[in-house]
Amino acid sequence: MDEHRRSDEREEPRVAESLLEDEADADEAAAHAEHQGQGDHEDGGHDHGGMHAGHEELFRRRFFVSTALSIPVLLYSETLQAWLGFSVPTFPGSEWINPVFAVLVFAYGGVPFLEMAVPELRERSPGMMTLISMAITVAFVYSLASVVVPTASTFFWELVTLVDVMLLGHWIEMRSVRRASSALDELAQLLPDTAERITEDGDTEEVPVDDLSEGDLVLVRPGANVPADGVVEEGDSDVNEAMITGESKPVSKDPGDEVIGGTVNGDGSLRVRIEATGEETTLAGIMRLVEEAQQSESQTQVLADRAAGWLFYVAVAAAAVTAVVWSVAVAFDARVVERVVTVLVIACPHALGLAIPLVVAINTSLAARNGMLVRDRIAMEQARELDTIVFDKTGTLTKGEQGVVGVATVEDVDEEEALALAAAVEGDSEHMIAQAIRDAASDRGVTTPDARAFEAIKGRGVRARVDGELVHVGGPNLLSQLEIEPPERIEAFADDAGENAQTVVYLVREDEVLAAFALADVIRDESRRAVAALQELGVEVAMLTGDSEDVARAVADELDVGTYFAEVLPEDKDTKITRLQEEGKLVAMVGDGVNDAPALTRADVGIAIGSGTDVAVQSADVILVQNDPLDVVRLVKLSRASYRKMQENLVWAAGYNVFAIPLAAGVLAPVGILLSPAVGALLMSLSTVIVAINAQFLRRVDLSLPSLPGVAVTRESRPTGS
Structure with a gap:
C-alpha cells in the first residue's frame, strides 16, 4: 500500500523526464562528462534544466558538425548522383572522400552513442542506445569492408545520414524535455538578486538576498519582487501571488499580513520584516517538492522502459530472421545487410523513450502553475x-472559523439593521463570535453605528449603548439573566439551529429580543x-x-x-x-x-x-x-488527461514499430517497396517528433470548473499554457 509513498526511500531515484538516464554515468560516458559542466550554475544553485541544456548543446553541436562533414560524402555518392542526376568533378584520391569523411562522422557523431550504450550492456538492460549502436556499427563495419572488397557496394551515405538523423532526433528531444522540465528554473528566477535592507538609522542599503537574516526589515518598492518570506510592518499594497499560489487576482496586503518571497508587489510600497530566508522560505520548499516530483518514477514510465527492453530482443530476432530469409532468397550480399540495418534503425525505441517522460514533465509543470x-x-x-x-x-x-450562517429577526427589523446593531455592540470584543458577527456585517456592506459604554458580561455576552439605548448580545444564559423570552419565530429558529449543532446568540434592545444569529464553522x-x-x-x-x-x-x-x-x-x-x-x-x-x-x-x-x-x-x-x-x-482532471496522453504516446510509439519493422524487413519487397536505412531513420525521427508534439497538447487541458447556481466563483484556474 505504501511502497510508493516516499521517493527518498528508493535506492536511486532518477529524473523521470531525462531521456538519457542510462547515459548519465560520467565515469563511463565521455560524452556525458563533456557536457555535464555546461549544465550547472556557476554558483552551484538550483538549475534543474541544466542537465537537459547540456545534453541539448552536446547533440546540437555534434549534429551541425556531423552534417557539415556529411556533405562531401553525399556529393560523392554514386547512388545519389544517379538518383538526382548530378555529377561532381573527380581528382586523384577523390575515391577516399567517402570513407575518410564517413569515418570522421562516425567518430564524432556516432561514437557517443556507443559510449552511452555501455551502461545498458553492463546492466544487461539493452535499450535505445544499444539499438542505435548496433545499427550504426553494422553500417560502419560493412562500409569499411566495402573498401577492402571492391566488388561490394558501399554504404557510406546511408551511414552518415543515419548518424545525422539520430543526432537531430536527440537534439529535438533534449530541447523539448528541457523546456518542459523548466519549472524549477522558473521558480528560482522569481527571487531577486538583491534587496533593500533598512538600517537602524532609517536609511536603505542594497544587499544580496543571501545576506538577509531573520528579523531584517526590507523595503519592497512598487513593482519589485518580495526578497523573502515575511510580515508587512508598514504600508499597504496588492501583491501578485499567481506564480506561487495560482491565485489569479492580486492579494491585498496590510500591516500584519504575511508575504511570500518571489511574489510581485503592486503599486504600494511595503516595509517587510523578514521571517524566513534561504531554504526555509516557501519558495524553497516548493522547489524541493517540485524536484522530488521530478525525481520520482512513474509507473507508466516503468512500463515504457520495460517495453524498450523487449523491443531490443524483438529487433534482434527480426534482424536475424530477415538475414536468414534474404540470404536464402537472394544469397548473402549488400542487400541483406541493408535490410538488417534498416530493421535495427526502425526498431530504435526513441519515441517510446520520449512518450512518458515528456508528458510527466509537462504534467508536473502544469500542476505547479495551478x-x-x-x-x-x-x-x-x-x-x-x-x-x-x-x-x-x-x-x-470548512474555513475552520465561526461564521454567521443564519439570521432571524422580528417583523419590524430587517437583517441588515440587526447585524449593524450587533456589530456595533461587539466592536470592542475579541471573542471569535464577535469577529464572526463583524465579518458578516462587513460582507453585507452594513454601516455600523457608534457604540459607547461597552461592557463584557462574563459567561453571558456583552452590552453597550447605541444611540442612547442599551443593547445586549449573548447566548441563552443572557436571556435567563435578563428574564426575557424570545418571540415564537426566533425561538423556532433557535431550536432548528440547535438541532444542527449551531451556536445561537441573541440581540436584545431594552429588554426586547430583536434577532437571533446562528453561528457555525463556515462551509x-x-x-x-x-x-x-x-x-x-x-x-x-x-x-x-x-x-x-x-x-x-x-x-x-x-x-x-x-x-x-x-x-x-x-x-x-x-x-x-x-x-x-x-x-x-x-x-x-x-x-x-x-x-x-x-x-x-x-x-x-x-x-x-x-x-x-x-x-x-x-x-x-x-x-x-x-x-x-x-x-x-x-488534480483528478489533470491526472486523467495526462494518462490519456501517455496512452496515446505509447500506442503511437509501440504501434509504429509493429507496422514499421515488417516493412523494414522487406515483406513488401515483391511489390517493389523497400526502405533504406536513411529513410528508416527519418521515419523513426518523425515518430519521435509526433510523440513530442502530442505531449505538448497536454498544455491545453481545460482545468476550469463550472459555477454552481448561486455560488460565487472565488478562484479560477489560470490558463495552463501561460
Missing part, C-alpha cells in the same frame, strides 16, 4: 483511478462546487471529522456528501481510510492538520492543504498551495 505540488508521481497517476476522496471537515471543507463556497464536480466525475466524496454527529450530519447534508465519519479520534482517522480500502476502494485523503498525517500516509493518495502543518505536508503526496478544495478536482 497550485498543485506533486511530491510523488505514482500518486499523481493513481489520482485518475480514485473512486473515493475523503475530506477532513475543519479547515478543509467554503468552493467545497460545494468541489463535491458536485467530483461526483460528476464519478468519484464518491466522504467526510471525516472529530465533531459531533449533529455537526457532521448538518455539513454532510449541506454539501450532499453521502458518507461521513463523526466523532473520530485523531488516532482513529487512518483506520477509517483502511476500512474504505478494505472495501476495494482506491482512496485519497485531504487534510491539513497534525492529526491528519497518519490518514494522509495511509491513503493511496495523500493530499495536504497548503496552509496545513509541516507534518501534514510531509505526509502527503500532493500539496495544494491554496486552501481550495476545487484543486482536488483539478
Whole structure:
C-alpha cells in the first residue's frame, strides 16, 4: 500500500523526464562528462534544466558538425548522383572522400552513442542506445569492408545520414524535455538578486538576498519582487501571488499580513520584516517538492522502459530472421545487410523513450502553475483511478472559523439593521463570535453605528449603548439573566439551529429580543462546487471529522456528501481510510492538520492543504498551495488527461514499430517497396517528433470548473499554457 509513498526511500531515484538516464554515468560516458559542466550554475544553485541544456548543446553541436562533414560524402555518392542526376568533378584520391569523411562522422557523431550504450550492456538492460549502436556499427563495419572488397557496394551515405538523423532526433528531444522540465528554473528566477535592507538609522542599503537574516526589515518598492518570506510592518499594497499560489487576482496586503518571497508587489510600497530566508522560505520548499516530483518514477514510465527492453530482443530476432530469409532468397550480399540495418534503425525505441517522460514533465509543470505540488508521481497517476476522496471537515471543507450562517429577526427589523446593531455592540470584543458577527456585517456592506459604554458580561455576552439605548448580545444564559423570552419565530429558529449543532446568540434592545444569529464553522463556497464536480466525475466524496454527529450530519447534508465519519479520534482517522480500502476502494485523503498525517500516509493518495502543518505536508503526496478544495478536482482532471496522453504516446510509439519493422524487413519487397536505412531513420525521427508534439497538447487541458447556481466563483484556474 505504501511502497510508493516516499521517493527518498528508493535506492536511486532518477529524473523521470531525462531521456538519457542510462547515459548519465560520467565515469563511463565521455560524452556525458563533456557536457555535464555546461549544465550547472556557476554558483552551484538550483538549475534543474541544466542537465537537459547540456545534453541539448552536446547533440546540437555534434549534429551541425556531423552534417557539415556529411556533405562531401553525399556529393560523392554514386547512388545519389544517379538518383538526382548530378555529377561532381573527380581528382586523384577523390575515391577516399567517402570513407575518410564517413569515418570522421562516425567518430564524432556516432561514437557517443556507443559510449552511452555501455551502461545498458553492463546492466544487461539493452535499450535505445544499444539499438542505435548496433545499427550504426553494422553500417560502419560493412562500409569499411566495402573498401577492402571492391566488388561490394558501399554504404557510406546511408551511414552518415543515419548518424545525422539520430543526432537531430536527440537534439529535438533534449530541447523539448528541457523546456518542459523548466519549472524549477522558473521558480528560482522569481527571487531577486538583491534587496533593500533598512538600517537602524532609517536609511536603505542594497544587499544580496543571501545576506538577509531573520528579523531584517526590507523595503519592497512598487513593482519589485518580495526578497523573502515575511510580515508587512508598514504600508499597504496588492501583491501578485499567481506564480506561487495560482491565485489569479492580486492579494491585498496590510500591516500584519504575511508575504511570500518571489511574489510581485503592486503599486504600494511595503516595509517587510523578514521571517524566513534561504531554504526555509516557501519558495524553497516548493522547489524541493517540485524536484522530488521530478525525481520520482512513474509507473507508466516503468512500463515504457520495460517495453524498450523487449523491443531490443524483438529487433534482434527480426534482424536475424530477415538475414536468414534474404540470404536464402537472394544469397548473402549488400542487400541483406541493408535490410538488417534498416530493421535495427526502425526498431530504435526513441519515441517510446520520449512518450512518458515528456508528458510527466509537462504534467508536473502544469500542476505547479495551478497550485498543485506533486511530491510523488505514482500518486499523481493513481489520482485518475480514485473512486473515493475523503475530506477532513475543519479547515478543509470548512474555513475552520465561526461564521454567521443564519439570521432571524422580528417583523419590524430587517437583517441588515440587526447585524449593524450587533456589530456595533461587539466592536470592542475579541471573542471569535464577535469577529464572526463583524465579518458578516462587513460582507453585507452594513454601516455600523457608534457604540459607547461597552461592557463584557462574563459567561453571558456583552452590552453597550447605541444611540442612547442599551443593547445586549449573548447566548441563552443572557436571556435567563435578563428574564426575557424570545418571540415564537426566533425561538423556532433557535431550536432548528440547535438541532444542527449551531451556536445561537441573541440581540436584545431594552429588554426586547430583536434577532437571533446562528453561528457555525463556515462551509467554503468552493467545497460545494468541489463535491458536485467530483461526483460528476464519478468519484464518491466522504467526510471525516472529530465533531459531533449533529455537526457532521448538518455539513454532510449541506454539501450532499453521502458518507461521513463523526466523532473520530485523531488516532482513529487512518483506520477509517483502511476500512474504505478494505472495501476495494482506491482512496485519497485531504487534510491539513497534525492529526491528519497518519490518514494522509495511509491513503493511496495523500493530499495536504497548503496552509496545513509541516507534518501534514510531509505526509502527503500532493500539496495544494491554496486552501481550495476545487484543486482536488483539478488534480483528478489533470491526472486523467495526462494518462490519456501517455496512452496515446505509447500506442503511437509501440504501434509504429509493429507496422514499421515488417516493412523494414522487406515483406513488401515483391511489390517493389523497400526502405533504406536513411529513410528508416527519418521515419523513426518523425515518430519521435509526433510523440513530442502530442505531449505538448497536454498544455491545453481545460482545468476550469463550472459555477454552481448561486455560488460565487472565488478562484479560477489560470490558463495552463501561460
